[in-house]
Amino acid sequence: MPRWFLPLIIFSVVVFILEYYAFQAIKTVTKNKIIRWSWLTVGIAVYAYFLFVIFTTPRSAGQTKQFQLAAGMMLTAIIPKILILVILFGEDVVRWVQKLISWAGSQPTKPIAGRRKFISQLALIVAAIPFTSFLYGIIQGRYNYxxxxxxxxxxxxxxxxxxxxxxxxxxxxxxxxxxxxxxxxxxxxxxxxxxxxxxxxxxxxxxxxxxxxxxxxxxxxxxxxxxxxxxxxxxxxxxxxxxxxxxxxxxxxxxxxxxxxxxxxxxxxxxxxxxxxxxxxxxxxxxxxxxxxxxxxxxxxxxxxxxxxxxxxxxxxxxxxxxxxxxxxxxxxxxxxxxxxxxxxxxxxxxxxxxxxxxxxxxxxxxxxxxxxxxxxxxxxxxxxxxxxxxxxxxxxxxxxxxxxxxx
CATH class of the missing domain: 3.60.21.10 (Metallo-dependent phosphatases)
Known part of the structure; x- marks a missing residue:
């Protein structure tokens, strides 16, 4: 088994979980298929470019500008999605706890209408903060002496x-x-x-x-x-x-x-x-x-x-x-x-x-x-x-x- 195989599997699993939750937020907020597919396409392109740079750049080249660009795009894409994951997973935990209470009690707990959409909107708003910050950091922040x-x-x-x-x-x-x-x-x-x-x-x-x-x-x-x-x-x-x-x-x-x-x-x-x-x-x-x-x-x-x-x-x-x-x-x-x-x-x-x-x-x-x-x-x-x-x-x-x- 090549040395890179296990890290690649772990990376793929982490990316899948992040993308699953992030896409759930997008799907909950909008029914526009163009927005949904654009979200997926951009994410896949960022990951593909990062892996391409990693596997095609020889170590003798050192840290290239191409690697820095790939790393910058990767961080800009992943960190906001980590926040989305934290917020939506937390909401999932609350829902699971409510269901357990409902099953154990005599009175069923009714789901709050529109809560998932509200939480998804909140997650996307929170994620927009690091996303815009990282974009600014790459475009202008590195020269903000x-x-x-x-x-x-x-x-x-x-x-x-x-x-x-x-x-x-x-x-x-x-x-x-x-x-x-x-x-x-x-x-x-x-x-x-x-x-x-x-x-x-x-x-x-x-x-x-x-x-x-x-x-x-x-x-x-x-x-x-x-x-x-x-x-x-x-x-x-x-x-x-x-x-x-x-x-x-x-x-x-x-x-x-x-x-x-x-x-x-x-x-x-x-x-x-x-x-x-x-x-x-x-x-x-x-x-x-x-x-x-x-x-x-x-x-x-x-x-x-x-x-x-x-x-x-x-x-x-x-x-x-x-x-x-x-x-x-x-x-x-x-x-x-x-x-x-x-x-x-x-x-x-x-x-x-x-x-x-x-x-x-x-x-x-x-x-x-x-x-x-x-x-x-x-x-x-x-x-x-x-x-x-x-x-x-x-x-x-x-x-x-x-x-x-x-x-x-």
């Missing part, structure tokens, strides 16, 4: 750096880009912040260095008087695609690293730099990717900090926020501010500033989006500039972070 500004105060910040500004971007994922005008708009927003320093915290590509070829000049035009610095992310190692040989994979990895100086970024691979201003200095530390679970653990905090002192004020760049949670925040060497990315906030969730911040990403990462503080040490988890896998963003928008350092 937001500038988030924080002011952080530290007692041990050198006086010369009072008011020093840092713009952080993360997770460019250039292999996903399709619209040069929209990306240019985002890059212009980065420059508009006029920060003293620009820091990029990893994942410049999805898999291959060539993905960045058309974007080097654009990102190379970013300006900051105190320099531009970067680190690597988990996607930069080429681990999520197949290679003809280990030599080819290493050649691609070197090409990825070579992209950074071409854009004017100083790539820190378990290294540090001193940033000097008016005779005073702060330490900038950059580690390679370190992530919990099955991610690369090449980040070496001790090696990266060999050339700096414990009493220096430090800004650490580490792509994966789990590194901060597991190792950095408790380190006696005292890393006052850490900048990470990686999670993308899963590119979908609900955020209303001051009210709610939720995404399924929170069930995987304790620090998944925004600013966190423990023991007087901070981490900012940037939601990412680009997008990956799902070609859009729903509620969790692409982010440009501006942090102003203040003397407490």
């Amino acid at each position: 937001k500038v988030l500004k924080y002011q952080l105060s530290f007692k041990d910040l050198p006086d010369a750096f009072d008011g020093f500004t840092i713009t952080q971007i993360s997770d460019i994922h250039s292999g996903s880009f399709t619209n040069k005008e929209k990306i240019q708009y985002g890059v212009n927003m980065i420059n508009d912040q006029q920060s003293d320093m620009i820091l990029f915290t990893g994942d410049i590509v999805n898999n291959k260095a060539v993905e960045m070829d058309n974007w080097i000049e654009m990102f190379g035009n970013l300006n900051a008087p105190y320099g531009k610095y970067s680190v690597l992310g988990n996607h930069d190692y080429g681990d999520y695609t197949s290679w003809p040989s280990e030599e080819a994979k290493q050649a691609n990895f070197q090409a990825v690293k070579d992209i950074h100086p071409k854009m004017g970024f100083d790539l820190l691979c378990n290294e540090s730099r001193y940033i000097e201003k008016d005779g005073q200095k702060i330490a900038l530390v950059g580690v390679e990717n370190w992530g919990k679970g099955g991610f690369q653990k090449k980040g070496d905090l001790k090696k990266a900090s060999e050339q700096i002192q414990q009493d220096d004020f430090k800004v650490l760049m580490s792509h994966d926020p789990s590194h901060w949670d597991v190792q950095v925040k408790n380190d006696d060497f005292n890393y006052q501010l850490t900048l990470s990315g990686h999670t993308h906030g899963l590119q979908m969730g609900i955020e209303i500033p001051g009210w709610i911040k939720w995404s399924p990403s929170k069930y995987v990462y304790r620090q998944w989006a925004g600013l966190y503080e423990e023991f007087g040490r901070y981490i900012n988890v940037n939601r990412g500039f680009g997008y990956h896998a799902f070609p859009g963003r729903v509620g969790i928008w692409p982010e440009i972070t501006v942090i102003e350092l203040k003397k407490a």
